[in-house]
Amino acid sequence: MTNSPRTELSVLTVPAFNDNYLWLIHDGVHAAVVDPGDAQPIRDALAAHKLTLTAILLTHHHADHIGGVPALLAEYPVPVFGPRKDDIPNLTRTLGEGDRVQVPGLDLELEVLDVPGHTRGHIAYVRRGARANWLFCGDTLFAGGCGRLFEGTPEQMAASLGKLAALPDDTLVYCAHEYTVANLRFAQAVEPDNQAIRLRMIDATARRGTRLPTVPSTIGLEKGSNPFLRYTEPGVVRSLVEAGRLPEGAAPVQAFAALREWKNVF
Secondary structure, eight states, X not given: OOOXXXXXXXXXXXXXXXXXXXXXXXXXXXXXXXXXXXXXXXXXXXXHTTOEEEEEEOSOXXXXXXXXXXXHHHHOOOOEEEETTSOOTTOSEEEOTTOEEEOTTSSOEEEEEEXXXXXXXXXEEEEOOSSOOEEEEETSEETTEXXXXXXXXXXXXXXXXXXXXXXXXXXXXXXXXXXXXXXXXXXXXXXXXXXXXXXXXXXXXXXXXXXXXXXXXXXXXXXXXXXXXXXXXXXXXXXXXXXXXXXXXXXXXXXXXXXXXXXXXX
């Protein structure tokens, strides 16, 4: 059976586990997978869309992002790209800030950003293009939130998020988990008068009610409604002070750390 003709690049959403999203970037013939924590959903998606896997792209070392790699490599002996500062087996090319990846099999170049915080070596992949800007950010930036600081520091995570917030507002944010509604509940507690958060919660709740994904979002949407990109806003700082989580006059990074600690127990 022959494959269909190549088409414009697009991204398939592949749900896995309870709340993970795996991403297949494809042109109708070839596909690269981002963070395949489970092989079977990727096998199923490749078969359903008659695609051939040509590359694996990893953002960090956690099992729900790399667990499916060995099984996929047993069927598809493809290059595996990933962060040089995380300890990940099976990598054929290690990556860091400023590297560029010409994705095998696809007319796609990705820029690599170092975004430590969730893990020491976490990276993100950025596609800059006339048609669409894409960000594959693993567990650094979530829709309405950010990842826990398992290995990095508040200073690192705040800097990483600042780097992502500097991308064009129309950049589509392909994060790795469906945490949006829970994240927005926290955002509403932090900024109860933020109408962008209120409207976003209405939309996200409706989508989840019909089992639709709430991602990708956009950088512009995150900047208006994600407290972890808004930790210097006066309303956010005021909420932290009033909650007894931040002293008056604290440095911005202290506000970020207090916000993350609050979310951890929210």
